Amino acid sequence: MAEWRQFGPIAVLFDAITSATSSPQNRELFLRLQEADAKHRKEPFKPRELVKPVKTRWNSYYDCFDRACELHTALDAYMQLKIEEYQVAAATRRKEPREQPRKFIQEGGMHAKDWATITEYKQLLKPFKEATMLLQGRGASSSHSAIWEVLITFEWLLAQLKSQKERLQSIDYEDPNAPEDHLKTNVNNAHAKLSEYYDKLRDSPIYFAATILHPTYKYTLEDLWKVPDDHNEDIEGPHPFKDWLEQGYQSFSRLWRSHKDKVAAKASRPSSSEGAARPHKRQRVGRALGRDDFLRSSIKAGQKQVASTMDDEYDIWKREAPLAEDDPLARHPINYWLVTRSRYPVLSQLALDIYSIPAASADCERIFSELGDLLSVRRLNMKPELLSALQSIRSWRRIGLKAKHPTNS
Template identity: 25%
Template sequence: MAVPSHFLDSKGIQQQRLLALTRQSGAHSGDNLATTLLRVVKEWEIQDRIGTLVSDNASSNDTCTTAFFRQINPVFTKTDMIERRMRCYGHILNLVGKAFLHGEDYETFEEESQRQNSSDTLPADLRLWRQQGPVSKLRKIIKFIRSSPQRSESFKILAQETDNQDDWLLHEESTAELQLTLSNDTRWNSTYLMIDRAIKKKNHIQSFLVQFQLSEGEGYGISAQDFLTAEDWRLLAELKAVIEPLYFQTMRCQGWGEKGSFGYLWEALSGMEFLLEKLEDWKLFFDEPGDDATTQSQVHLPCRALRNGRIRGNQSARVRSPELNTQALPLHVQEEFSLGPPSVAARLNVLSSDSRGYLRLSITNAWQKLNEYYTKLGESPLFAAAIILHPGRSLRWLETRWNTGDQLAWLRDAKEGLEGYWTAWYRDQANNQSPPRSESRPQKLRAEREDSEYGQWLGTDLIRLRNGASDATELERYLRLELPIEIDNPITWWMDRRQQFPTLSTLALDLFSIPAMAADCERAFSLAKLTLTTQRLAMNPETLEMVQCLKNWLRRDAINLGGIYFTPVTSADDGADL
């Protein structure tokens, strides 16, 4: 088990430390994971400093979170524990990418089968397409080339011969120098990188296959049926375009963060909003139009829910033309589709109906998987709170996104969730450490007013206004600010306002130290693999842990080996130096 910690130092700079890389004994059940995690936390004596746990979406981690928080703070309710369980944004993106490329969902099949009246054949057809479609063909070809040193060398030589670049490129690689990338089953983005690289080397791949078949003969290597057709290459280009936003979201949020951005909690909810909108645009674009002469097809997008099954309004549009209907798309998407030769509409119009149908089904699969975890984010108020307390986003960002129907209830829940969490764990605890505030009204002001009933009423109203202004909470005063504002670093903004918002700033800074992903756990395992080579397989697990922790602390400037000095100590027994 890798246990990294994230926090802000006294200067507001994000810090990350590897606390442990320890062996997990027994089954990887939630209770066993919690026992190991609790032991690590007790060794560091930070039981009272734990804010949240960030982990992937495995059910065992749900159990681990509950068992862990129950032991370090027995007063926590079940709701308190769920609120502090942060879901890894990277793991969600990985599941969405796999759902797009490989996923099979019964409800999606049922929905599409009703549309196409092919309930018995659609699942089998989709599986066959994914097994024998362009992505599978591409992977077979690349694996065939890379599996032999001779074929790899031949491909490299051919790429250099067919490359059109006559001049040396000092600022970038030529396409001939780029190597083919093979996908793996662990990370979906390896498939994206494989497709992206193959599109850049399309001419090289096609030339190699033709030349290899001519030299080796038919029936050897890649058969003609596995060659990528012009339709396959067009479909690969559209697959890449659809999943490209997922890839860039992964790359943006997997880091350690910089100035409160690029990998911190507020980017999870906003990023998922962005991706859901993108998928909805693509889904609408790929919906099969009806026949004008017979019927008008009603395109019905799935509903988006944030929490407790609440529906985020149905979105629909009528498609009247058998051609792709760009008018049904939002204006910014229409502009995007019309840019540059050839436009997206022109490219997609040449795709076969089968290809468009499979793309639509894959997009729906990805949408449903993303929406499933979008709903789960509502279990904790901290995802929305991180956006509200970001002065560059604030509550107005959510008001812009959630502005109709049941979405207005989301705003209320977001504000109440933030206020409840801040009141319970920050404001009330701070107030308990200081003398209680006097709630008595100043009577002297009323005596100075005229004795008439009207005069007394005016005086009482003035007192009420003054008390209302002084009794406004920190959260109320923050929400009254003219936000959002242009800001580079929200952490610096809150550090400068700690006196103005003493408890709310503490919550905000805590939120801005929470990473959006649990990527540091994966990094710890990957770096340990470089240490535990085939020549060091007998290394003691405790030694490996100490080495990896020291590496992490050195890279993070937590320790300075040059400042450590060893003084010889003489034993009283034998005089030997120890």
């Protein structure tokens, strides 16, 4: 595998991209080859830049393969020109050069089999780009980058890899134009690694809770994690999802119980205004309860009633039919729980607390970077309060909020 990475089609492609972007002259040559290809196909010329992969960028490899496949005709022409240049120079050179030629020159460019391999990797990486863009985006009303999407997205990715594994099994690798057979090994490794990360998500009850508290997908995991009735554990071994549902609901029950205990304790705790002495006011003899005392006692009684009945909130809500996927609230569970707050005051608070957690830290890291941009050399004395206010205004403008300016009467 190490040798393949050094001399295989991906290494050859990366080397060709590095060469084509290494100097202004090579960039200009590659643009001319793009223009010639567009003219040959009688299409309008739209110059495109090659994408160099970066290890720290999640989707740069997919972007690299996608752009290379789009420009493969011009890239093949570029490699062929450079190979011919090297051959002419080598024929007129008296001594052997000290440096070895570039990899794509040594390999004679890229062939149909190599491009088939690149195309396969592009197809394999496409779902991962879609998933990362979905989970790392800045969500509006919990429609993207929402924590309830994490488990479902992992399930979808695992299904995609399983489908690719089955498809790659049927390829005739003896065909000279077929992709290389190590793809099967790499897909198996990817499936194993993704399953390993997926299993770690069960260490936290939040992902499970976020999914089962979704008004549309409350029963999705019961379907995805169900052990088939025809599974024979004695012959096939333990099912990968054995006990997942039971353990998930157990962890959620602990979370739900802890949340209810906090609400009950808060409801039974006397407020500071009730427990504090009032030295400057004397209670008048024979006077009925004041309005404030009356309202306070009513609120306290209501809280006690909620605490006594909230044991049934989740069970009652779970028995409700899921929302249809085309329901306006189906893609916005935060709005849903705000609407149903009066019916499920305790459960809705737990759901809103969970849905306030972003699915990934990417958006938070962007905010840190934006704050760093604000702190230029001339602004190092800015106070944290001002930075917070500026970033808040920037975030509000980004989502379309506008300040109301007072009118002069």
